[in-house]
Amino acid sequence: MILLSPFDMFYLSSRFYFLRTVWRIILPLQAITFPDFFLADIFTSMSKVFSDLERSVCRMVNRQVATIAWFEADSICGSHSVAIPLVLMLPYLWRLFQCLRQYKDTKEKTCLLNALKYSTAIPVIFLSALKYHVHPDQWVGFYRPLWLISSVVNSLYSFYWDIKRDWDLSILTRIFMFKNPSIWTYLLYGQNWVLYWVLGSNLVLRCTWTYKLSAHLRHNYLTVFTIAALEILRRWQWVFFRVENEWNKMTAKQNMEMSSDMPSEGDRLLDSSNHTV
Template sequence: MRIMRKIIFSPFYKVVMADFFMADQLTSQIPLLRHTEFAACYFMAGSFRAYPYETCTKNQQYKHLAYVISFLPYYWRAMQCLRRYLEEHDVNQLANAGKYVSAMVAAAVRLKYKATPTPFWVWMVLITSTGTTVYQLYWDFVKDWGFFTPKSKNLWLRDDLILKNKFTYYVSMMLNLVLRLSWTKSVMKISITKNETRLLDFSRASLEIIRRGHWNFYRYLKLV
């Protein structure tokens, strides 16, 4: 709870490893945070006793608030990077903050496209989300995991590998790539039922937790 307080009030607290590590986990919990607002509406307000399931899901006020909540992890993480830049004068922290700002921009454009599905906004989604994805993949592989080391004896990896089976690293990289591209669902006209949509969202959220677990593992290995 102390760490969460420091995250919420970023950038007013000094940032240590536990703070930015926890904030990184929150960026993978956005589906959960987005549904927290719905859960509060549905259960705490007693809607489930007198109203159908769609009472909260169709309420535009709750939908907008849910998206605002889902932006917070990116904002907090960007503010942490800004605080570290001011203290450490490390330009990499500014670049890292840019990654989270670009994610916020891409998410905002996808939200606009959902409300106004015109060809212009389709292109805007493709441009902003593709740029953000490339940014994130570079940071994951090169900055956070330490892969793609020049002249490494291990193709696309680094020299000092903890795991003997290199295939594990490549699987993690492919999983990371595929899940970073999950935003493409927002521009694909797929005809599926409401229950199938919920199942797909649940599956994507679960796989994101697995992706974050892989990220945590390689991030830790780089630190040690």
């Protein structure tokens, strides 16, 4: 209610900006800006949260709170509901459509490759949900291997994109010099182990995140809670390096524009107005 309050209190301008960005994410009909895809990326980490919210609203609407139906998988709001995978897919579909919109505006092929990354999450969610709608033998013999393969593809592709595109691997390769460490190591982070930790933890947590995207594994609440808490850490790390990379790009672009506007040494020497004859 505070978020939707029209009164000039609790940072009205910030709340309005947030709601406007959410609206732009849901309907990417305009050019995609950094806040649009930045918040949409964070929403992909909240897919399980959105699914749980949908489950809670469903149970309240259907009066299944504190009833035996809460534990029945076949109930309207049970674990077999098709709404679970649909809600889990939403953040990835939003981000997918953003990438397609970016490709329409820029014609850069990397936008299509980024869209492909988000599309790899859809088979993970869909195949997991099929467990409740196919024969157990079919699940074990055919669909579960497909789910495992799609999970590996999604995890590795996402990890690669994090370090190559979102964090700019070209900088990291200059830092990872064992005998001759780059000056970036000390100016940016101080210690090499920080980046080793970020890369290693990001790879592991990218793989474990698949657990939360899988509806048939959501019954182990302690494991799901632990992975959700670790995802907060992973996403914080991602945000830190992603914002820094964007800042570096903006700074480099500004420096290039400033250098192009400044006359070269030869131009200054040839400019007669700068000399007295």
